[in-house]
Amino acid sequence: MKFPVSDFHTMDIEEADTTQILAHAAKQRDEKKFNEFLIIDADCHHYETDSLREIIEFIEDPVLKQKARLETTTGTGVITSLLPGRVGEQNLAGRITRYSLRKAEKTEVGNGRRPAQLTLRSMDAMGVDYGCLFPTPMLALGLHPEGDVEVQLSRAYNRWMTEKLLPQEPRIVAMPYLPFNDPEAAYRTVQEFGDKKGVVGFLVTSVRYKAVYDNAYMKTYALLEEMGKPLAFHAAYNWMDRMFSTTNRFIVAHAFGFTLFNAIPCANWVVNALPERFPKLKVIWIESGLAWIPWLMQRLDNSYKMRSSECPGLKKLPSDYMRDMFYTTQPMELPDDLSVLQTTFKMVRAETQLLWASDYPHWDMDLPSRIYDLPFLSEQAKRNILGENARRLFRLDVRDRFPDSASPRKTKSEERILERR
Amino acid sequence: MPEKEIWVAEASELNEGERKIVPFGDTEIGVYRRKGKLYAYQNLCAHQGGPACEGLLMPKVEEVIGADKTYQQMRFNYEEWHIVCPWHAWEYDLATGEFVVNRAIRLKKYEVVEKDGRIYVLAGD
Numbered sequence: 001m002k003f004p005v006s007d008f009h010t011m012d013i014e015e016a017d018t019t020q021i022l023a024h025a026a027k028q029r030d031e032k033k034f035n036e037f038l039i040i041d042a043d044c045h046h047y048e049t050d051s052l053r054e055i056i057e058f059i060e061d062p063v064l065k066q067k068a069r070l071e072t073t074t075g076t077g078v079i080t081s082l083l084p085g086r087v088g089e090q091n092l093a094g095r096i097t098r099y100s101l102r103k104a105e106k107t108e109v110g111n112g113r114r115p116a117q118l119t120l121r122s123m124d125a126m127g128v129d130y131g132c133l134f135p136t137p138m139l140a141l142g143l144h145p146e147g148d149v150e151v152q153l154s155r156a157y158n159r160w161m162t163e164k165l166l167p168q169e170p171r172i173v174a175m176p177y178l179p180f181n182d183p184e185a186a187y188r189t190v191q192e193f194g195d196k197k198g199v200v201g202f203l204v205t206s207v208r209y210k211a212v213y214d215n216a217y218m219k220t221y222a223l224l225e226e227m228g229k230p231l232a233f234h235a236a237y238n239w240m241d242r243m244f245s246t247t248n249r250f251i252v253a254h255a256f257g258f259t260l261f262n263a264i265p266c267a268n269w270v271v272n273a274l275p276e277r278f279p280k281l282k283v284i285w286i287e288s289g290l291a292w293i294p295w296l297m298q299r300l301d302n303s304y305k306m307r308s309s310e311c312p313g314l315k316k317l318p319s320d321y322m323r324d325m326f327y328t329t330q331p332m333e334l335p336d337d338l339s340v341l342q343t344t345f346k347m348v349r350a351e352t353q354l355l356w357a358s359d360y361p362h363w364d365m366d367l368p369s370r371i372y373d374l375p376f377l378s379e380q381a382k383r384n385i386l387g388e389n390a391r392r393l394f395r396l397d398v399r400d401r402f403p404d405s406a407s408p409r410k411t412k413s414e415e416r417i418l419e420r421r
Numbered sequence: 422m423p424e425k426e427i428w429v430a431e432a433s434e435l436n437e438g439e440r441k442i443v444p445f446g447d448t449e450i451g452v453y454r455r456k457g458k459l460y461a462y463q464n465l466c467a468h469q470g471g472p473a474c475e476g477l478l479m480p481k482v483e484e485v486i487g488a489d490k491t492y493q494q495m496r497f498n499y500e501e502w503h504i505v506c507p508w509h510a511w512e513y514d515l516a517t518g519e520f521v522v523n524r525a526i527r528l529k530k531y532e533v534v535e536k537d538g539r540i541y542v543l544a545g546d
Contacts, residue, residue, distance in 0.1 A: 005479045006497045009438060013477065021507070024470050027447075095510040097476055364509065367469050 001101060003094050013097055017105045018118060018361075021098050022125035028369050034127025038387035038402055039368055040394070041123065041131040042328045043234070043286050043357035046115035047102070048135040048157060049079070054110065054164065056082075058156035064149065082153055084143045088239045088250045096363045112165030119172055122360045126368055129387065129401050132173050132200060132394070133165075134286075136362075139236035142181060142208030151179040158193050166198030173394065175203040175232055183216035190220055194227045200394035201230035201284065206261040207238050213272035221278050228410070230282035230326070230393055235262040258331075262288040263296055266322070270300065273313025275321045282393060284326040287359060291333045294347045297322050323349050326393060328357035329371065329385065331364040342376045351381040355390045426534070426541040435459075435540055442474055443542065450531055450542050453478060455502050455515055461542045462504065462518050463529035471508030473528060478515065479503050504528070 005011045019026075029035065048055060056068035067081040091099035107117040115133070123131050138157065141150050158176040166174060176193040178186040193199055202224060204212075224231050237257025239245060244253045262285045269275070269283065300318035304311060314321075327348060335341060348354065359365045371377070371385050391398055395408035429452045430441050440453045442464055449464035451474020466473040480497040487493050503512040503521060512521045518528035532543040 003477055005477050006499070009480070011438060011440075011477055013475075016475075021472075024465070024472050028470060092510045095477055095479070095505045095507070097507040369469065 001104065003097070003100065005094070013101070015104050016098075016101055018098075018121035019125055021101070022122060025367050026125045026127075028367060029125070029127035032369065032372055034368055034372075037383050038391060038398055038405070039126070039128045039356070040387040040390035040396070041126075041128045041358045041360075042284075042355035042390050043134060043330065044119060044122065044131045044360050045134050045136050045362060046119060047137070048115075049083070049137055050103075050114055051112065051160070052079070052082075054112070055153075055156050055160045058159040059152050060155070061148070061152045064152050082144075082149060083137045084140050086140055086237075086239065088237060088253055090250075090254070090363045092363065098361055099363075102361065112160065112168060116165055116169045116172060118361075120169065122358070123171065126358060126360070128358070128368070129398065130171050130173060130390075130396060131358075132175065132390075134175070134203065134234060135177070138177060139205045139234060140207050140238065141177075142205050142210070143238060147179075147181050151182050151185040154179045155185075155189070155192075158189065162193060162196040162199065166196070170198070170400070173198045173200045173396065175199065175201040175230075177203050177205070178220070180204045180208060180210055180217075183214065183220065186217070187220045187223065190223050190227070190229070194223070194229055199229070200396065201232050201282075204231065204233050205236065206233045206265055207236040207257070212265045212268050213274065218277070221274065221281055225278045225281040228280075228395065230284050232284040232286050233262055233265055234286040235259070235288045237261070259288050259292045262286075263292050266325070267296060267300060267318075270318045270321045271304075271311045271314070273311065273315075275324065276313055276315060282326060284328065284355070284393070286328045286357070287330060288327070289331045289333050290327065290329060290341075290344050290348065290354075293322065293327060294344050297347060319347075323347075323353065326353050326355055326389070328355045330357040330359045330366045332366055332370050334370070338374075338376065341374070345376070350377075351384050352389060354385045355393070356386045424532075424543045424545050427544050429461075429533075429540040429542055432535055432538045432540055438478065440474065440478060441540075445542075445544050449474070450544065451475070451504070452533060452540065452542060453504070453515060459533040459535060459540065460515055460518075461531040461533045462513070463531070465529070466506040466508060466511055467520060467526045467528070468506065468509055468511045471506045471511075473504055473506040473511070473513065476505045476507030476510075479505055479512075481512075481521070 001013050001015055002010050003013055053072045059065040071079045107114040144150050154177040161174050178189050180186050235258045237254050239253040247253055297319035304318050356371050372382050397408050398405045429443050435441055435454050442449050442451050450461050451464045452461045464472050464474040480499050481501040483498050484495050485493040502515040505512050513528050518530045520526040534541050
């Protein structure tokens, strides 16, 4: 494949598949014996646009389906009805070559086989046993001005995922997309998909302008808590956000977007005392890295001590609530002074609350070595972060690969719900 | 440690701007020709162990600032080429193997020889 490398130079890069691209990851896997213990990737991705023709067949609105069919067949090549376009390129003008090489990678197609096969290739290369798979362009679907498009497309995606992809591959799990701009539709989504095979939680894409404390969401949180399904907020960026549009460099839009689109809902979650109302509801913050957590803990604690009258629902410090939440590790900031990271790990109770994530195939992905090579972690802490914490949180049955693992515990509520059905 | 000659390619097979990767033990070596010179580095990024030499070779990007300190544009500096690791785009100076953000970090460099129309890398056991 010919890549332009300047305004007039080009360079040939051999077409490669995921297994070749990650050959060095496989070496690490073998050297460090990653296949000997459980590794769960709490956040990896596919490009649902590769499967869009399959997904749109699950759309129920006939007018939207017609538009979608047109755009994915004889349209202009730009899919504008469904997915909000965004400026900001993550592949660094071709430097992250796997972005350009992806479309040429050969797999079977149809019925979710392509994303399943691509995902398994990267999982196998890294030594990952189970992966929680998320979409990519849909991370910005919360910005779509037509609220019904989010409802329709997310249900189509969720149905495609749970009926086509997940049943064929037990090593891949997922969190159905909650159309959070429509609280009633979000509630129905939990009702419909909560007991589907491979569903380990529910996803809110954080790039949107909705308040997590809105009363309209409380019954959804209650249902999630009753079902024992975690609620995950997955960050992204929006360079056109009024504040972020003041930067002229994507690095800033990305660094701030991926942090603040989670940090603000997290702060709202805490100061509105939602952990007090739903003490058993597990909340996960995905793809914001880790450096923001100590900052938010300190900032909120300091402010709360002066402004406690604004947060009458709290019974403890904001940081105490944050320490009970879960965080995926990627993109893990690795300062030159490792004591900074060690302090971060201590503040977030890493050994029980962190979930390793690769975010593969995105540009700032992390390998399992990112955790495994940390000198200040015990072997048990590494294994917790790399897999055991996610196994417990997702209630994953991993006995097919690790027969000595405990069987996942069902909550009494889950059992009651299943009996009613 | 005694070094041996690792055959890379016929000289005519490695043209200006091109790169060859040769296996060496349990690693690989990337060999480049740029502006008439040959360079060789271990195909192992210092960041997360990626295949640094399997990515693009790109000129350094600079910004042009006017005499009045105003930003003008960006440009490529064709005097400095960078090996760009395809995993995360860490950039290494082709001339020295140094990571351009922190020049204390570098790719392992090998000596390259061209003789009798053939290119070899000198590498120890």
